[in-house]
Amino acid sequence: MNRTIGHIAVVGAGIAGLTARVELAAAGFRVTSFDKGRGPGGRTSRRRAERYEFDHGAQYFTARDPRFRAVVDRWVEAGSAAVWDARIGSLRNGRWVAGSGSTPRYVGVPGMNQPAKELAEAGSGELHLGTRVHAMVREGSDGPWRLHDEDGGLLVEADAVVLTVPPEQALTLCDAVPAAQQPLAATEVDPCWTVMAVFDPPLDRELDPGWDGAFVNEGALAWVARNGSKPGRPATDAWVLHAGGEWSRRYLEQERDWVQRALLSAFFETVGLPPRDPVWVAAHRWRYARPRNQPVDRFWWSPEDRLGLCGDWCAGGRVEGAFLSACALSNAIRVHASSVG
Numbered sequence: 001m002n003r004t005i006g007h008i009a010v011v012g013a014g015i016a017g018l019t020a021r022v023e024l025a026a027a028g029f030r031v032t033s034f035d036k037g038r039g040p041g042g043r044t045s046r047r048r049a050e051r052y053e054f055d056h057g058a059q060y061f062t063a064r065d066p067r068f069r070a071v072v073d074r075w076v077e078a079g080s081a082a083v084w085d086a087r088i089g090s091l092r093n094g095r096w097v098a099g100s101g102s103t104p105r106y107v108g109v110p111g112m113n114q115p116a117k118e119l120a121e122a123g124s125g126e127l128h129l130g131t132r133v134h135a136m137v138r139e140g141s142d143g144p145w146r147l148h149d150e151d152g153g154l155l156v157e158a159d160a161v162v163l164t165v166p167p168e169q170a171l172t173l174c175d176a177v178p179a180a181q182q183p184l185a186a187t188e189v190d191p192c193w194t195v196m197a198v199f200d201p202p203l204d205r206e207l208d209p210g211w212d213g214a215f216v217n218e219g220a221l222a223w224v225a226r227n228g229s230k231p232g233r234p235a236t237d238a239w240v241l242h243a244g245g246e247w248s249r250r251y252l253e254q255e256r257d258w259v260q261r262a263l264l265s266a267f268f269e270t271v272g273l274p275p276r277d278p279v280w281v282a283a284h285r286w287r288y289a290r291p292r293n294q295p296v297d298r299f300w301w302s303p304e305d306r307l308g309l310c311g312d313w314c315a316g317g318r319v320e321g322a323f324l325s326a327c328a329l330s331n332a333i334r335v336h337a338s339s340v341g
């Protein structure tokens, strides 16, 4: 019940996992982190192909909380992020209407994964990439947690575990902790089909008026953006198209080619231009993209189980929320550890 917490395993190296790694190490814990991806960043990822680049997950982030703003300021100073001074609005019936918000939109530079790389550098403790945590077991209520890979091999033994993976994935790891299952099972996360396409000659010359990004929210699409308009990107007419949650759910198991054709056709209809073939195109399926609801307030922590859950799904479904959720959980663990240690 009162096992001292010295060593913490963090599962996931997206913004939440990397932030937890930094915060927990700063609080004096030994931290060992795992992510199944080849690089850090999770949904703030960048896709590179030939000479083209796309932010195919998170498009930009805002920084309203002073704590996050301070971190973003440091990224901007280091050249790892910049304001995306974009013409963003909404598209309806082929017409683009300028938006009115004045909150700065930030992007990673040269890609959306750069802030995650900064966080990975800032943290200490082992960070094992390309390593999927397949199972977690604990012997007795006071025993250490043991994390295992797909082959049953022991990855790490730790006093506490922080899970920052999307709720459905966390659920599969939490069968030993019934209390954690309720909030995880209650969270619904929308998928998102994404199409990345490059046009040559560039489409932007034909858009009237010229613009860089638009919320759509009618038909198949939810968002379209000209990736090349972001700072530090190659000067190609690279576009990112995000389908809406409902559409993505309905066509989740469709072939990529079919999705590409469907979303390109919806794109041309939405922007009011005659269809044309891209010079390069690919589709990506985000099975867990954006939370639809939020049954948990900022984080979930069970001192009895020495298990914590955090991530964007606990705090508004955005990059800033992922950061704040991880900070809040890390603080709760620090407070708990100092009360039993």
Ligand SMILES: Cc1cc2nc3c(=O)[nH]c(=O)nc-3n(C[C@H](O)[C@H](O)[C@H](O)COP(=O)(O)OP(=O)(O)OC[C@H]3O[C@@H](n4cnc5c(N)ncnc54)[C@H](O)[C@@H]3O)c2cc1C
Pocket: 011, 012, 013, 014, 015, 016, 017, 034, 035, 036, 037, 040, 041, 042, 043, 044, 056, 057, 058, 059, 060, 061, 062, 131, 132, 133, 134, 164, 165, 166, 169, 192, 194, 242, 286, 288, 289, 290, 310, 311, 312, 313, 317, 318, 319, 320, 322
């Ligand atoms: C299409 C799309 C568009 C978006 N647009 C925006 C936007 O414009 N602005 C904004 O602020 N936010 C946006 N978001 C949301 C934003 O990307 C997320 O809120 C944020 O990146 C979530 O961070 P996280 O650390 O909570 O989760 P994640 O980034 O999902 O990190 C979880 C990590 O866990 C790893 N993982 C999963 N299972 C395991 C396992 N078993 N073992 C080891 N590792 C595992 C994954 O590889 C991943 O790296 C968007 C997301 C998507 C998908």
